[in-house]
Amino acid sequence: MATSMLEHAARLGVRPGRLYIDGEWGEPLAGKRWAHVHPATNEEITTIARAEQEDVDRAVRSARRAFDEGPWPHLKARERKRLLQPLIDLVYANASELSDLQTLDNGLPVAFGRSYRVSAEFCADVFDHYFGWIDKITGEVYPQFSEMTPLQYLSFREPVGVVAGINPWNAPLLQFPEKVGPALATGCCIVIKPSEYASLTILRLTELIAELDLPPGVLNVVTGVGSEAGEALVTHPGVDKVSFTGSVAIGKHIVEAGAATLKRVTLELGGKSPAIVFPDIPELVERAAATIAGQVFYGLSGQVCSAQTRAIVHESGYDDFVQHLEARVAAVRQGDPFDEKTTSAPMINKTQLTKVQDFIERGAGDGATILLGGGEPAPELAAGNWVNPTVFVDVPAGSPLVRDEIFGPVLTVIPFRNEDEAVRIANQSDYGLAAGLYTADIARAHRVTRALRAGAVGVNGYSFMPNSPFGGVKSSGLGREGGWSSIEEFTEVKTMAVDLSAG
Template identity: 40%
Template sequence: MVTVHDKLFIGGSWVEPSNPELLDITSPHDRSVIGRAAQAQPADIDRAVAAARASFESGTWRLTPPAERIEVLRRFNALREQNADAIARLISAENGSAGWFTRAGQPGLSRQANAYLTAAREFGWEETLAPSDPASTVRSVVRREAVGVVAAVIPWNSPFSSATSKIIPALLAGNSVILKVSPENSLSMAFLAELLEKTGLPDGVISVLPADRETSEYLVSHQDVDKIAFTGSTRAGRRIASIAGEQLKRVSLELGGKSAAIILPDADIARAVAGVKFGSLLNNGESCIAQTRILAPRSQYEQVVTALKELVESLKVGDPNDPETFIGPMIRPDQQERVREYIRLGIEEGARLVTGGPQIPEGLEGGNYVTPTVFADVDNSMRIAQEEIFGPVLVVIPYDDEDDAVRIANDSEYGLSGGVWSTDEQHALAVARRVRTGTVTINGASIGFDGPFGGFKASGIGREYGAVGLGTYTEYKTVTV
């Protein structure tokens, strides 16, 4: 059955698009058409921004007491939880993400939202500061107020997580929001819009628009947008940062990664390699936090390589709807070819192909599939070790000692995530403190939502999640009395 969405969600209502032509949404599994959806053009962006500006200036949402805003977003989270299975199915259909992954991610969305709701309840929306000088009669009232109109631009690989990590804090802070989503996610994001429609937000406060890159740039360049919140590639992030700099817009960027998992000599190798299954190959490898550089001590290098080979060869590749599938297809044919080209590059660079290769898995030639691949004897200077591949490709890099491992882990333009494996938790924590990334997990711990999430270096600017993430959607105002 082909799902059709021929209208756009602008300012809380479904309206006719400026261009009636619909985009075909195809299945990554077999490239069949599974949906058709309207796509936003600059004229639609103008309507959405005008609605957002009008709602913000009127104060219908930004002047609503924080407790009431919290209740509206709590209602939205409850609606999302009630529809978790439908959301998981939609994302698997659009993205090719294996069903285990889309289902397992639903409780994480609840934890993410609850962390924001808790932060909002405890947030210092207005505080009075006593003067530091006893002789002074002046006191300061410090307020946290909404930034204004927020353009939230998200990628295709994890649409609900990326969307809610931005719209929930932006709305909690009292902003009006235009959520720009990838065309590939038109179906799941239309479902998100339907949930938002039922939440009880005032008119004009939220729009959800699928659109191409050119229209996205039109949005972030719009003179009536006050803040850009972007998740996506580092290349696109640099362009957005330049636009924000020219226009002095507030901006937060969550960008790419090439994260390293350091397996220390005392680690339980079997446990560490099993952890790679989820820390490095989640979402078909199409994840910015995937730990795709595996750093192993030379004394145990071949043991690690052999264990990784056995792990990867044991994983079923195939139909995302098959409960036995662990790795599904890439989202688009061009992404499939991009990953295969990196595999060919690794062979040309002289890395040892342990398992996998550029060939398409047998019997899956009709979809966007790649063969999960492991390279050994990789030097960290190789492109396959430095560039974000965004697919199920692992590189295993040997190190001499702990200092060498930390040096290799930090020898990257990125700094988003990473991992340390050790039987000594305190030792692992000491190593983690030396790794220059925004997040480090120890022994496969999941990323929490109360602490800030974001990247060092080319992995971004700013942070999401919890109180810190909420704060990025506010401005400080000081009133002296």
């Protein structure tokens, strides 16, 4: 690889990461740090503060104090909006730097990082959406039920309390505002733990928030390793709610760990998303191949929980689909993520690299056929965590290739004969995060969408927007992020009964 990532770190003025607790930047009490290593080259970029139990406890106590004793939960809507809305312009003003930091975090190609859904502009729009709810969070007034009970019932929505937000590494500009935005809009106080593989972007966003005049403790950021800082956060008795995005295994552990204090939990977990392709018109087959390849082989190279990694294609359009898919795979360009021509990211770390390589080797060994890709990446990429895009066909039923989340550039293509068979194959998964459907038949679109067990279904294309709910069913999670759904997740309903017969 021609360009060192260290050049970009110097250009961006990257400094060693610190903790942000009670409105102040500082070091962890034990003084521990870890090295942030870039996945494209495995160069050490900088060091990040490694929070442990005592640091998390300080952060939670700060948030608890700000919520229980401070003015934040009780501010009038106008005042909370006045304090928060400058953040939107700050994010827009620093959009280029934030986008580059995201690339320096996780290897997302810089050209892809400017596409809307993972951009700084999207981050600003998510904040804008949630801050717009501040003066619209209302309860309800219920009709008097009976003359025998002269009670008037009404309800209020109140902040849930202290929130622990745990972010993944793959989309910090998306995931940070999806947790911080609704928390601040509803009057909660929050402690955020970024992924240890993507802290730079979130630390810079925190610096922007620190420019606002928020009370100390409303936002705290503890960088650290999940087994230490994350565990301390989700088990802390001072935390009322956990909002987590990540693996199913950790999601299940969070539910178990929070049971002792009945923590509210929102989980966006893994996926093994299907895409059903009907060849109603030739253009749809080409669009499907382009969209699916874009999710699995471009951008983050399949390291996205909603990526459509199972292409379920009608047998009459199968050959055309494969032909278009082959052209898309051939156009993949790996390399320097700051090069505008680079299309695809490396695996986030050596562990993930090994995991994906093992899936490919086991899949081929179990009888599946590698139709496209596979093999070793180019020699000039040897220093990084690179995997060639790989397409499997003739995959045995029950194979890990179609059952397990691989989180890499691996796609299985499965033929089907009729609509019922396609739905059955699609639903044969423990996951239910997202799905794709390609058809020109509107009746079929409605029918199949309703039959699919998934939290979101995209017909002839899909993109998450700030005002739309997103989340999964089955093993893909609990609750929703996005739109009014997030406001509901970050609030509790209080009911008030007024005796109308009282003097």
